[in-house]
Amino acid sequence: MDEPIEKPGEEPVKNKISRRFLLGGAATTAIVLLQSSLTKWVQTAGAQTLIKNGDPTKITGAGPSTVGKRSLFEKPVRLTSDTSSRTPLQDLYGTITPSDLHYERHHAGVPVIDPDKYELLIHGMVGKPMVFKLSDLKRFPSVTRTCFLECSGNFRTSKETMTPQEICGLTSQSEWTGVMLSTLFREVGVEPKATWFLAEGSDAALLTRSIPVKKGWDDAMIVYAQNGEAIRPEQGYPARLLLPGWEGNTNVKWIRRVELSDQPFMTREETSKYTYPVKDKIRQFSFEMDARSIITYPAYPNQLERGWVEIRGIAWSGRGKIIKVEVSTDAGKSWNATNLQEPVLDKAHTYFRHLWQWRGDETEILSRAIDETNYIQPTLRQLIEARGISASGYHMNPITAWQIKRDGKVLFKPESFK
Amino acid sequence: MNRYVVVMASAMLLLLLGTTGFKSSNSLPRQTITADTSKWPSTFSFGKVATEQQIDSVAIAILPNGTGLPPGLGTPKEGNVIYITKCASCHGANGKAAAGEKLPAPELASDSISKIKTIGNYWPYATTIFDYVRRAMPYNAPGSLTNNEVYSITAYLLSANNIIKPDMVINAHNLYKINMPARKLFIPDDRRGGPEVR
Numbered sequence: 001m002d003e004p005i006e007k008p009g010e011e012p013v014k015n016k017i018s019r020r021f022l023l024g025g026a027a028t029t030a031i032v033l034l035q036s037s038l039t040k041w042v043q044t045a046g047a048q049t050l051i052k053n054g055d056p057t058k059i060t061g062a063g064p065s066t067v068g069k070r071s072l073f074e075k076p077v078r079l080t081s082d083t084s085s086r087t088p089l090q091d092l093y094g095t096i097t098p099s100d101l102h103y104e105r106h107h108a109g110v111p112v113i114d115p116d117k118y119e120l121l122i123h124g125m126v127g128k129p130m131v132f133k134l135s136d137l138k139r140f141p142s143v144t145r146t147c148f149l150e151c152s153g154n155f156r157t158s159k160e161t162m163t164p165q166e167i168c169g170l171t172s173q174s175e176w177t178g179v180m181l182s183t184l185f186r187e188v189g190v191e192p193k194a195t196w197f198l199a200e201g202s203d204a205a206l207l208t209r210s211i212p213v214k215k216g217w218d219d220a221m222i223v224y225a226q227n228g229e230a231i232r233p234e235q236g237y238p239a240r241l242l243l244p245g246w247e248g249n250t251n252v253k254w255i256r257r258v259e260l261s262d263q264p265f266m267t268r269e270e271t272s273k274y275t276y277p278v279k280d281k282i283r284q285f286s287f288e289m290d291a292r293s294i295i296t297y298p299a300y301p302n303q304l305e306r307g308w309v310e311i312r313g314i315a316w317s318g319r320g321k322i323i324k325v326e327v328s329t330d331a332g333k334s335w336n337a338t339n340l341q342e343p344v345l346d347k348a349h350t351y352f353r354h355l356w357q358w359r360g361d362e363t364e365i366l367s368r369a370i371d372e373t374n375y376i377q378p379t380l381r382q383l384i385e386a387r388g389i390s391a392s393g394y395h396m397n398p399i400t401a402w403q404i405k406r407d408g409k410v411l412f413k414p415e416s417f418k
Numbered sequence: 419m420n421r422y423v424v425v426m427a428s429a430m431l432l433l434l435l436g437t438t439g440f441k442s443s444n445s446l447p448r449q450t451i452t453a454d455t456s457k458w459p460s461t462f463s464f465g466k467v468a469t470e471q472q473i474d475s476v477a478i479a480i481l482p483n484g485t486g487l488p489p490g491l492g493t494p495k496e497g498n499v500i501y502i503t504k505c506a507s508c509h510g511a512n513g514k515a516a517a518g519e520k521l522p523a524p525e526l527a528s529d530s531i532s533k534i535k536t537i538g539n540y541w542p543y544a545t546t547i548f549d550y551v552r553r554a555m556p557y558n559a560p561g562s563l564t565n566n567e568v569y570s571i572t573a574y575l576l577s578a579n580n581i582i583k584p585d586m587v588i589n590a591h592n593l594y595k596i597n598m599p600a601r602k603l604f605i606p607d608d609r610r611g612g613p614e615v616r
Contacts, residue, residue: 108557129468130466131468133465139462140462200476205560206560208553265480266546271543275604281604288609373611375611383615385615386615387616395609
């Protein structure tokens with residue numbers, strides 16, 4: 001029962017810097033070196049060609065291209081393990097995650113699916129079992145919605161040198177487009193006695209989850225587009241289930257089959273996984289992601305300078321809107337309301353900002369989210385009091401604290417879990 | 419110029435309405451996600467009716483009451499042979515890691531005092547073993563096992579966890595009746611939002 005915090009959802013993040021991280025860092029360093037050595041050379045040698053190369057106004061730039069690229073000075077990367085990758089939350093602005101930086105969690109890799117051969121079967125307790133090709137799905141009235149996704153095993157705590165990406169990078173946000181599942185339910189004639197449906201992916205794990213039919217009628221979607229283009233393979237190309245606000249695993253990717261039933265199927269992912277001890281019981285079908293927030297600036301590895309600091313971060317809730325995010329700059333003694341960036345959407349990452357003057361004192365900064373159900377993001381201690389000492393890492397959404405050292409170093413404040 | 423004034427005025431009016439609307443009521447503005455379906459036809463007639471054959475070729479899910487279990491049978495003894503060749507390299511000999519061994523996949527068997535989540539102390543339904551092994555295992559060759567092989571591996575894993583006797587024959591008529599020790603521990607989610615932390 002006693003599972004280390006690193007376990008759920010993915011392989012543990014080792015207490016060492018990953019090769020990928022090192023490569024990214026090395027690349028950044030190389031650019032800095034290049035710039036400074038260039039400047040030095042320009043100052044001493046005064047070479048005309050280098051002045052030209054260093055001055056964008058003196059050389060004609062590259063022409064248009066078929067597909068754009070990031071500036072060569074920007075290198076945001078996901079942090080990968082064998083089964084997942086994490087969004088670099090500290091490198092992002094606003095609330096849309098660039099599609100190529102969306103977090104991943106796969107159970108048997110990313111399948112290659114030919115969109116012309118793709119089919120979605122809906123059957124079981126329905127009046128008329130149907131098969132829809134991708135082109136059929138795209139003909140139905142469509143809907144576009146922005147919401148977050150989050151793996152329910154999205155919590156790490158171990159050492160002070162952890163970035164937001166390492167602590168909770170298994171959450172991302174996209175604008176999704178597709179067809180409401182209720183539109184398809186209407187088309188196949190879901191029988192009133194159907195209370196659950198099975199969603200099955202066409203990956204090598206044939207991943208399955210049982211979902212209450214009520215969610216299907218409420219706001220579930222079959223989505224085929226992400227941030228204005230076809231959904232990425234890692235996010236379920238050509239189509240996935242989207243259950244706004246519900247744990248990532250239930251949003252079955254590469255969906256091939258929906259089977260209506262009058263009971264849950266008790267698949268492996270909803271029994272031996274994605275369940276967790278609460279006191280002497282095991283909590284199952286724990287769908288909604290409770291409210292959470294994290295300060296993404298300043299955060300490790302930022303170096304703070306005295307003066308005005310705009311504290312920034314994201315907050316989200318699987319139960320609806322964020323109504324308030326509070327920030328403490330005195331280690332939790334007092335809390336200040338922050339500015340929420342409009343529009344604040346249901347079940348969506350919400351950007352918050354708080355202006356603060358740092359005078360060089362040692363302190364801790366924290367944020368807590370409050371959602372429209374008046375749920376207040378808890379501390380780790382509150383979560384463990386509620387669930388017992390055998391609480392696992394699933395559905396852990398504690399307040400994250402950053403330590404500000406006198407020299408301006410910003411460090412994560414790890415909390416003992418067991 | 420006139421058009422510009424009109425556009426600006428409408429924009430400001432919208433802004434005003436939006437602001438006052440927000441302040442005068444406690445309910446927050448909703449993200450509009452669904453269309454008005456009142457004018458929709460009874461059916462769009464997109465897609466095709468699925469044939470029995472189409473459904474049977476993919477509908478492999480098994481319910482905890484045994485619905486969906488295929489014909490066939492297996493024994494722990496036969497399962498042990500298959501386990502050694504196809505499972506042990508990742509899940510350990512006998513479903514356990516040797517002392518100091520780091521396995522690439524979860525341990526599957528345990529003594530009752532073990533804190534590691536295994537089939538014996540954490541899986542609530544025996545049908546899940548059959549369903550999961552058939553759809554996803556072995557990891558490097560998913561879907562390659564025959565139904566009899568899956569029954570045998572299921573029987574072996576239940577036996578290795580001391581849930582069934584080593585000579586029991588497992589089939590569609592008895593697998594779902596096996597009482598799993600962890601079954602009584604499972605409770606549905608009782609979190610409801612609101613101020614209480616659960």
